Amino acid sequence: MKNKKSNKIEEKHSWGQRFPLLLGIVIFVFAVLFISVVLVLILYYLLDRYGALPTEITSDAVLNSSFILGTCLVFGTGLTLLVGYFLLKPLNKFVDATKEISGGNFDIKIKMSSPREFARLANSFNDMAKELRSIETLRSDFVSNISHEFKTPVVSIRGFAKLLEKGNLSEEEKAEYLQIIISESDRLTNLSSSVLLLSRLDATDRVDFAPFRLDEQLRRSILLLQPQMDKKNLQVEIALAPTTILANEEMMQHVWINLLNNATKFSGEGGEVHIILQQDQNHALVTIMDTGPGMDEDVLRHVFDKFYQGDTSRASEGSGLGLALVQRILKLNNGTVKVQSAPGQGSAFTVSMPLTKVKEVNNER
Numbered sequence: 001m002k003n004k005k006s007n008k009i010e011e012k013h014s015w016g017q018r019f020p021l022l023l024g025i026v027i028f029v030f031a032v033l034f035i036s037v038v039l040v041l042i043l044y045y046l047l048d049r050y051g052a053l054p055t056e057i058t059s060d061a062v063l064n065s066s067f068i069l070g071t072c073l074v075f076g077t078g079l080t081l082l083v084g085y086f087l088l089k090p091l092n093k094f095v096d097a098t099k100e101i102s103g104g105n106f107d108i109k110i111k112m113s114s115p116r117e118f119a120r121l122a123n124s125f126n127d128m129a130k131e132l133r134s135i136e137t138l139r140s141d142f143v144s145n146i147s148h149e150f151k152t153p154v155v156s157i158r159g160f161a162k163l164l165e166k167g168n169l170s171e172e173e174k175a176e177y178l179q180i181i182i183s184e185s186d187r188l189t190n191l192s193s194s195v196l197l198l199s200r201l202d203a204t205d206r207v208d209f210a211p212f213r214l215d216e217q218l219r220r221s222i223l224l225l226q227p228q229m230d231k232k233n234l235q236v237e238i239a240l241a242p243t244t245i246l247a248n249e250e251m252m253q254h255v256w257i258n259l260l261n262n263a264t265k266f267s268g269e270g271g272e273v274h275i276i277l278q279q280d281q282n283h284a285l286v287t288i289m290d291t292g293p294g295m296d297e298d299v300l301r302h303v304f305d306k307f308y309q310g311d312t313s314r315a316s317e318g319s320g321l322g323l324a325l326v327q328r329i330l331k332l333n334n335g336t337v338k339v340q341s342a343p344g345q346g347s348a349f350t351v352s353m354p355l356t357k358v359k360e361v362n363n364e365r
Helices: 002-049 055-059 061-102 116-166 171-202 214-224 226-231 249-266 297-302 312-317 322-332 356-364
Strands: 210-213 235-240 244-247 272-279 283-290 336-341 347-354
Touching: 002 061, 061 116, 116 171, 210 214, 214 226, 214 235, 214 249, 214 272, 214 283, 226 249, 244 249, 244 347, 249 272, 249 283, 249 322, 249 347, 297 336, 322 336
Parallel strands: 235 272
Antiparallel strands: 210 244, 272 283, 283 347, 336 347
């Protein structure tokens, strides 16, 4: 029902936008006809007064009417061509600009202030060109970054495979090189999965929500990463208040896995990871803190950018897509994420999810 109502509103709004243009066309046609008739009557009067009209035309009603009608058509056609040339001249700008767009030049801009309808069309065209330019920039950056990210592990795998092919290696070297190949293969697999997931999320506008226990989901996520945490002897402090939120449970799982994985990766041997879930009046707040090296202001400005990795020494451990995925998923689920960090003081990511919608769903039930 809401969609139908929305469509009707759009139709009314569209008709309201078209009406001035239609009215202008009607006025233009009427003006051409009126001016043509007036000019023909004046011409007829002058020709008749000075005896320039043949007597056959003035004496015969049919010839008289035909003469007046024919003259009106000639005057009307000429006037229409003359006025139309000046009125439709701006369309040439749009035609030329459209050819530039189709040729890949998205920096084109049309400047036009009148008539009003053409000015609105020019503004809409410029907005379209701006959006296309930004999309093309994102596409180019994405292709460039993804090519680089895929090329690095492929080159590494190829290099170590060639070393193994020679055969003059010790067992320890063989085991080391095989482990690197496996690690790089896993990195390629994770990168492919992340790229596909991010592409799917970028193309998604709506997701299905359902209420679920956020504290239980966080516990499951922590258990999944427990082996990595134990490997680095991390001290994990957990404080999870019982909380139910309305969101897409499968998507939110990716959020916690990425944030916990980052906290584990950047925490040093024997470091600490704190996972806190609490509530204020309207939001569930999840804070994940680590005791890693922290980030400076420059890194913080780009931390959610695709393929950005502030710590280049750990570039082989990730793809730079994790936090971009986190931000996109939270946007789709009406949540937000903030980060606080400073060099040498670790990092704290705080995710905020609304609670009000859960109450509204419970009330409706």
